[in-house]
Amino acid sequence: MTAPTIPGLENSTLTHEPPQRKYKRGTKATLLGLALVLPNLILLLVFTYRPLIDNIRLSFYNWNIASTRPATFVGLDNYIEWAQNPVSWQIVLQTAIFTVAAVAGSMVLGLALALLLDRPLRGRNAVRSLVFAPYVISGAAVGVAFQFVFDPGYGLIQDLLGRVGLDSPQFYTNPNWALFMITTTYIWKNLGYTFVIYLAALQGLRKDLDEAAEIDRTPRLRKFFKVTLPQLRPTTFFLSITVLLNSLQVFDIINVMTRGGPLETSTTTLVYQVYQETFVNSRAGYGAAIATIMFLAVLVITVVQVRMQERDK
Amino acid sequence: MNTHRSEDAFKQVIPPVAKKETASRGSKATGKTKVRKEKSRQQVALGISPLSKIGGYAGAIIAALVIALPLYFVVITSLKNHADIYADPIKWVPSVWVPQNFSYVWNTLNFDQYLMNSIIITSILVVIKVSLGVLSAYAFAFIKFPGVNALFFLVIGTLMVPNEITIISNYALVSQLGWRDTFTGIIVPLAGVAFGTFLMRNHFRSLPAEIMEAATMDGAGFFKTLFKVVLPMSWPTLMAFILITSVNEWNQYLWPFLISDTGRVAPLQIGLTLLQNNEGLTNWGPVMAGTILATLPMILVFLLLQRSMIKGLTAGAVKG
Structure with missing residues (x-):
């Protein structure tokens, strides 16, 4: 069996054994190995891989998750209905905007902060x-x-905007501003992750960077694009995949701040739609179809990312 | 060869925490880092103009404000009375301090129970996940058996499966088993561990091969090797694993939200949503107090042990 490549991990997998290490082998070792691995593996098989397959099966059924009535097979109806509903495409667009903005925003800002706080500034540890x-x-x-920070009447943002003579946008009721609010909140919360990963990578590159700086006295901006950024490429690649996967799964922030609204669906992303259809509208088959579409989209995007990374090498 | 390189990179990626480990490896390595450090400091000192220094501090201050101001705003709101909360402009210091918001949330809105639920769910999950992670990492790092690579990829592959595709079927299964609204229903489906297995396995493989060989020659069995040889050399990584798992499970939302429908076994994050449903948009004081209660334990853990936590995150990002 050829093992699949896991993006971001392929260089540190079991395929390259250090030649000098002696492994335990034999029947006894095999039994021990399986005994150690199986409990974890069974949990993952039952609660990750089984539902993954089962979800695809369910997407061909009309099924109410809350009722005992049996599901009826409807073929591709759920998919057809989804594709023909204009709301679906609005939600796809919103998901794309949110995801691109969240990934790009947290990565650019994370890198900027890492570069800034990598410099010898007093008190930088506290800011880190x-x-x-x-x-x-x-x-x-x-x-x-x-939700309160963005409150247009009494929140922090409206107060700060008021100080420079601006009125607060209607974050709760204007669809675009609501999506902006969700995205900003996500970036604020997750910036720390991209920041520490980039900072660690920068510290790892320190020696090479110094040598490069010694050789040519190029302006800082050029040095950044010519020396630093290319060297950070593996980190950027790793982050682009992990942050993308993470942002595509955001449920808590949306559920708490907007419930997918205003106007019912203005901040609904695909995940939130899966939840809405399955658990609120009791249409689990339809929800499963959306989840399947989303999973396929994630798979395609990841494969493209891996390909691009390989081509660049 | 290749693996060695990637393990070197692993160490470079995490210098702030790895320093101790490097230092214990002998004076040679330490000497080298020192020279390197001095050199870089000199160059940085030469390269930075006063203007860019001012720019640096300005940037750092803006970043600090963007993070700290909302946090401060939440804390003071949780201690304000109704009139102060709805004052315009914002009162940066409450005119009356109202700790009653906290006691109200704690006593009347079941936050004591939600806290207990959070502690139960998180601690059980941490124990299970860390045990399973260490055991499977041990097998993947030290034992050669048929299909070991495939099984490892099967474990790691779950990192690529988004949770929304598993919730529908898992919810149906958990309902069938009669596990809805129980701790079992929340805990068991979350108990498998992929990230931690990967983290620990990478660390185990970075341990010197001779030590494992010596243990084998001494005739040490699995338990003895694990507890007397491997784990004593793994505390920093294990600590990072425990911390990251604690934070993740404490903050877990979607799955407990679906399973704890009556609130009986709801953890704090779900309790906060219930509180917000009842009081939100009208009674911000208690809502902000609830937010702080749901957050405080992890903030404390973070303040005490952030280095360890960051080490775990960056080690997860190991690249060759």
Whole structure:
């Protein structure tokens, strides 16, 4: 069996054995190995791979998850209905906007902060901790807190805007501003992750960077694009995949801040639609179809990312 | 060869925490890092103009404000009375301090129970996940058996499966088993561990091969090798694994949200949503108090042990 390549991990897998290491082998070792691996593996098979397959099967059925009535087979009806409903495409667009903005925003800002706080500034350790701190706060708590921060009547944002003579946008009721609010909140919470990963990578590159700086006295901006950024490419690749997967799964912030609204669906992403259709509208088959579409989209995007990375090498 | 290179990179990726490990490896390595450090400091000192230094501090201050201001705003709101909360402009210091928001949330809105639920769910999940992660990592790192590579990829592959595709079928299964609204229903489907297995396996493989060989020659069995040889050399990574798992499970949302429908076994994050449903948009004081209660334990863990946590995250990003 050829093992699939896991993006971001392929260089540190079992395929390259250090020649000098002696492994335990034999029947006894095999039994021990399986005994150690199986409990974990069974849990993952039952609660990750089984539902993955089962979800695809369910997507061909009309099924109410809350009732005992048996599901009826409807073929591709769920998919056809989804594709023909204009709301679906609106939600796809919103998901794309949110995801691209969240991934790009947290990566660009994370890298900028890493570069900034890699410099010998006094008190930088305190700022580093501060930037990382929101990452340990739950999405639910950040969402609830930022609902008030963005409150157009009494929140922090309207107060700050008022100081420079601006009126606060209607974050709760204007569809575009609502999506903006969700995206900003997500970036604020997750910036710490991209920041620490980039910072660690920069510190790992320190020696090479110094040598490069010694050789040519190029302006800083050029040095950044010619020397630093190319060297950070593996990190950028790793982050682009992990942050993408993470942002495509955002449920807590949306559920707490907007419930997918205003106007019913203005901040609904595909994940939230899966939840809405399955558990609120009791249409589990339709929800499963959307989940399947989304999974396929994630798979395609990841394969494209891996290909691009390989081509660049 | 290849693996060696990637393990070197692993160490470089995490210098702030790895320093101790490098230092214990002998004076040679330490000497080298020192020279390198001095050199870089010199160059940085030469390269930075006063203007760019001012720019640097300005940037750092803006970043700190963007993060700290909302946090401060939440904290003072949780301690304000109704009039202060709805004051315009914002009162940066409450005119009356109202700790009653906290006692109200704690006593009247079941936050004591949600906290207990969170502690139960998180601690059980941490124990299970760390045990399973260490055991499977041990097998993947030290034992050669047929299909080991395929099984490893099967474990790691779950990282690529988004949770929304598993919730529908898992919800149906958990309902069938009669596990809805129980701790079992929340915990068991979340108990498998992929990231931690990967993290620990990478660390185990970075341990010197001679030590494992010596243990084998001494006739040490699995348990003895694990507890007397491998784990004592793995505390920093294990600690990082435990911390990251704690934070993730504490902040878990979608699955407990679906399973704990009556609130009986709801953890704090779900309790916060219930609180917000009841009081949100009208009674911000208690809502912000609830937000702080749901967050405080992880903030404390973070303040005490952030280095360890960051080490785990960056080690997860190991690249060759």
